[in-house]
Amino acid sequence: MRIVQIPFCFFLLLLFLLIASSAVVAENEKTIRILIGNFYKEFSVSGIGLKVISIEGGKKSSYLFKQNILIINRAKQGLKINKNYVRGNQFIVSSTAGELAINGIAYGGTIALIPKGEQEIQLINEIMLEHYLEGLISLELSPQWDITTMKVQAVVARTYALYQRTINSGNSHHMTSSVLHQLYQGIAHATGTTRRAVKETRGEILTWNGQPIMAVYHSCCGGKTESAVNVWGEDKPYLRGVFCGMCTAYDKYFWKLIIPRGTFYNKLREAGCGNGSGIESVLDIKRTSTKR
Structure with a gap:
């Protein structure tokens, strides 16, 4: 067993790496189903x-x-x-x-x-897992980053894909091709470096109690990652909020959302909170440990 040190801010706390075994390699030989989109x-x-x-x-x-x-x-x-x-x-x-x-x-x-x-036609790409990884790495990372970072991305993306395939095994597709899951735009984005990263990490995934973890990741956390229990309502020991100083230069580190008054009132009505008339201020009454 090896511990992988992640050089950039993944939404992970504990990383347990399972070295290639016959079981994991067999998983890599399987396909994964990706929803490309709905065409009208x-x-x-x-x-x-x-x-x-x-x-x-x-x-x-x-x-x-x-x-x-x-x-x-x-x-x-x-x-x-x-x-x-x-x-x-x-x-x-x-x-x-x-x-x-x-x-x-x-x-x-x-x-x-x-x-x-x-009128609608749903398109789903069924592709070998390792070929899928080769095409997505350069979209999730800068193609200019070093091979070590790409190998880390390969391990995390493989783990996430196997996790999603397990929980969505009975559905028509395992994941979408957008940032809702992992960004994927076909095989044209595969490069010599991404193929090398996938090949040299073959059979390597992150596990907890012998199972692939929900290896979610992101481009910017705003200085603190959030615990899984506050996002999905389920505690995962390997997804606990931590401080992060890796994304302060990102242009979306600070952001704001403007909600039109009419939209705000409509949401209140939908929630059974009256029509919104007479509101003078809005206060937050509960925050997580990361101040969200």
């Missing part, structure tokens, strides 16, 4: 040797396309793919090259298309 207009899927599998009521049908570009729209009972109407509740798009592009943005693995409502 036509979009393109491009690749070499495109194949679409439609799924309806447990029955699967395969369609091979000679074209390297598919124009996809929502259609009644399924999708319109180029000029073809294809029935199904879910569609899996793959290519013989193992790489696809959605509106020109490259993704590894496969893309699931799930029709929602009358």
